[in-house]
Amino acid sequence: xxxxxxxxxxxxxxxxxxxxxxxxxxxxxxxxxxxxxxxxxxxxxxxxxxxxxxxxxxxxxxxxxxxxxxxxxxxxxxxxxxxxxxxxxxxxxxxxxxxxxxxxxxxxxxxxxxxxxxxxxxxxxxxxxxxxxxxxxxxxxxxxxxxxxxxxxxxxxxxxxxxxxxxxxxxxxxxxxxxxxxxxxxxxxxxxxxxxxxxxxxxxxxxxxxxxxxxxxxxxxxx
Amino acid sequence: xxxxxxxxxxxxxxxxxxxxxxxxxxxxxxxxxxxxxxxxxxxxxxxxxxxxxxxxxxxxxxxxxxxxxxxxxxxxxxxxxxxxxxxxxxxxxxxxxxxxxxxxxxxxxxxxxxxxxxxxxxxxxxxxxxxxxxxxxxxxxxxxxxxxxxxxxxxxxxxxxxxxxxxxxxxxxxxxxxxxxxxxxxxxxxxxxxxxxxxxxxxxxxxxxxxxxxxxxxxxxxxxxxxxxxxxxxxxxxxxxxxxxxxxxxxxxxxxxxxxxxxxxxxxxxxxxxxxxxxxxxxxxxxxxxxxxxxxxxxxxxxxxxxxxxxxxxxxxxxxx
Numbered sequence: 418x419x420x421x422x423x424x425x426x427x428x429x430x431x432x433x434x435x436x437x438x439x440x441x442x443x444x445x446x447x448x449x450x451x452x453x454x455x456x457x458x459x460x461x462x463x464x465x466x467x468x469x470x471x472x473x474x475x476x477x478x479x480x481x482x483x484x485x486x487x488x489x490x491x492x493x494x495x496x497x498x499x500x501x502x503x504x505x506x507x508x509x510x511x512x513x514x515x516x517x518x519x520x521x522x523x524x525x526x527x528x529x530x531x532x533x534x535x536x537x538x539x540x541x542x543x544x545x546x547x548x549x550x551x552x553x554x555x556x557x558x559x560x561x562x563x564x565x566x567x568x569x570x571x572x573x574x575x576x577x578x579x580x581x582x583x584x585x586x587x588x589x590x591x592x593x594x595x596x597x598x599x600x601x602x603x604x605x606x607x608x609x610x611x612x613x614x615x616x617x618x619x620x621x622x623x624x625x626x627x628x629x630x631x632x633x634x635x636x637x638x639x640x
Numbered sequence: 641x642x643x644x645x646x647x648x649x650x651x652x653x654x655x656x657x658x659x660x661x662x663x664x665x666x667x668x669x670x671x672x673x674x675x676x677x678x679x680x681x682x683x684x685x686x687x688x689x690x691x692x693x694x695x696x697x698x699x700x701x702x703x704x705x706x707x708x709x710x711x712x713x714x715x716x717x718x719x720x721x722x723x724x725x726x727x728x729x730x731x732x733x734x735x736x737x738x739x740x741x742x743x744x745x746x747x748x749x750x751x752x753x754x755x756x757x758x759x760x761x762x763x764x765x766x767x768x769x770x771x772x773x774x775x776x777x778x779x780x781x782x783x784x785x786x787x788x789x790x791x792x793x794x795x796x797x798x799x800x801x802x803x804x805x806x807x808x809x810x811x812x813x814x815x816x817x818x819x820x821x822x823x824x825x826x827x828x829x830x831x832x833x834x835x836x837x838x839x840x841x842x843x844x845x846x847x848x849x850x851x852x853x854x855x856x857x858x859x860x861x862x863x864x865x866x867x868x869x870x871x872x873x874x875x876x877x878x879x880x881x882x883x884x885x886x887x888x889x890x891x892x893x894x895x896x897x898x899x900x901x902x903x904x905x906x907x908x909x910x911x912x913x914x915x916x917x918x919x920x921x922x923x924x925x926x927x928x929x930x931x932x933x934x935x936x937x938x939x940x941x942x943x944x945x946x947x948x949x950x951x952x953x954x955x956x957x958x959x960x961x
Contacts (some may be wrong), residue, residue, distance in 0.1 A: 454643065553649045561641030583652060586645035 433489050448502075449479045451558060455550035456506060464510055465544050478509050478564060560584060574604050590591065644766050659734055661686075666694055666730075666742055677706050677807055678738075682745060685729075692729060693745040697738040707739050707814025713740035715809040716783055724774030724803055746802060751869070752790035755876045764873040765885075765915060767793075770801035772866060772908030779802075779859045781902060782812040786857065788865035789846045790872065808841040808858065849895045860897045863904050868913075884914050887923035 453475060461471035482488055482505060491501050547629035560580075567576035578598050585592060599605070644652070654671070659681070666683045673680035676749050683694040686888070697710050708760040714731040721727065731741035749757070755764055763882040771793055775785055785792075785806060791911050842851050848864035851857045871889045874881045894900045901922075910920045916939030917923055923935065934944055 521743060549649070551715070552653055553643055556652050557641050557644045566642060566649055584644060584648045586647045588647065589651070 421590070423433055429614065433491070445483050445488065449555050452502060452551065453479070454554040455547050458508065458550040459506065459543065460631075462546055464514070476563075481509060503547065509552055532545065567638045574602050578604070659694070659738070659740065662694070662734065662740060663732060666692065668694055677710055677926055683742070685742070691745045692742045693726075694740060694742050696740040707737075709807045710739045710741070712809070713805075714739075716806045716809045716811070716908065717741075717743065719781060720778055720783065720806075722774055722777045722856070724770060724777070724801055725806075726802055726804065746794060746796055748794040748796040748802065751795060752872075754795045755790070755873050761855035761874070761877045761879070762915070763874070765911060767795065767801050768866065768870050768873065769911050769915070770910055771869070772802060772904045772911065774801070774803045775862050775866065776903065776905040776908060778809070779862070784810040784857065784859055785862050785865075786810055786851065786868060787842050787846070788862055789843050789894060790869055793869075848897065848946070852895055858897075859903055860900050863892050863901050863907055865899075866904060882914075883929065884920045884923040888914065888920060891922035
């Protein structure tokens with residue numbers, strides 16, 4: 418089961434439109450970092466590009482978006498930010514390939530007609546891919562920020578538990594239990610339930626939501 | 641930090657769906673059930689230190705009729721204090737508008753799974769009897785379940801039979817409610833918002849014909865659903881079904897509501913008669929059947945008499961020789 422992804426926060430969008438260079442620069446940097454991976458994945462899949470070509474095109478997209486202030490044109494009243502960004506990306510990619518007069522496939526070995534790409538628009542897998550990579554990107558950034566916040570503080574054991582319990586690549590039925598992790602890390606635990614001291618781990622579990630995008634209420638993921 | 645693996649992303653996104661600590665008191669732990677209306681979480685009541693079940697409306701349904709359904713369910717459950725109905729402890733609305741309520745956490749087996757696990761016919765009939773008692777209790781308080789089915793009945797770890805999912809229950813207007821000495825708690829009533837547009841609520845296959853057509857229903861809709869449940873449970877057994885039981889099912893599931901049992905209590909009473917070896921009202925017995933039932937009901941005494949007669953005969957013959 419996956420949760421619906423929350424909205425991009427209002428304050429981040431407001432920062433994009435602000436006249437303050439620092440706030441605006443930070444917002445743009447944040448958007449570029451959060452959306453880089455999903456944009457690369459989408460370009461590679463939809464336009465059938467090699468990974469390196471998709472990376473180049475993504476860089477071009479963000480450079481042009483910042484240079485031409487595309488993101489500041491976003492109007493929250495007219496819809497969500499993610500579809501807006503996708504729309505900008507589609508326009509950018511189409512324009513790039515029209516200019517080139519052709520689409521490269523496999524490093525330029527083959528050509529793909531634009532009409533063929535239009536068909537790919539209807540592929541629901543592309544939307545799922547974009548959302549999945551967006552989720553991965555935001556959650557990875559948030560987890561990194563949480564790790565930085567906890568490391569070297571009293572909350573480090575909670576982070577360790579969170580990391581071992583929630584961020585592993587093993588299926589649920591093969592994960593260590595809270596009790597095992599508590600014993601391993603020397604954290605007191607109440608038998609049979611999530612230990613009170615590990616309530617911090619529960620808290621940590623929710624921290625990614627406020628993680629790297631904590632400059633406002635709707636700039637990343639919120640509950 | 642490097643990109644998280646798929647499993648971690650799946651897990652974190654799943655946790656995003658968990659509601660926040662409600663009122664600083666209920667901490668959701670894991671999703672244990674999910675349906676069209678929302679999700680059920682195993683949660684910890686931090687104040688009392690116990691595990692509870694937390695039912696929360698789905699995130700995208702805060703403003704839908706489902707929200708009213710969940711609120712309705714909590715109110716219905718609150719006025720039905722019965723061993724066969726899971727009690728509600730608390731209710732409220734999240735900041736994002738989603739309704740929630742907290743009830744006793746019960747781990748058990750769905751009736752259909754329980755039936756498939758090899759339960760005997762006698763046990764299954766007694767379970768139907770318990771369902772009938774619970775539903776009859778609700779009818780006495782002017783509440784019709786409208787979605788009885790095996791998936792909405794749980795067999796608890798101590799054998800308790802619990803009737804779940806009262807989300808589409810209908811609250812009869814005072815004048816329509818069956819007579820009872822119990823005054824119902826105040827509750828919005830009158831029109832039925834869940835069927836105001838004439839659409840049917842319930843589960844196809846269990847709904848009475850009038851319910852499926854979106855018409856006004858009374859307690860006989862539950863009689864029909866319980867009859868279908870009984871039929872399905874009887875079909876689990878490889879043995880032929882006794883005619884009186886077939887008659888009970890037939891009477892309960894009559895397409896024409898006036899031809900059914902008038903109440904679930906009547907259906908339960910007929911079922912109890914059969915379990916006690918008595919004649920059931922739904923079935924007209926022939927002489928052979930009546931004789932067989934007499935024999936079955938008094939088989940111990942008859943066997944003793946037969947044994948006595950055989951022994952006496954043997955003794956007499958022995959002396960005669």
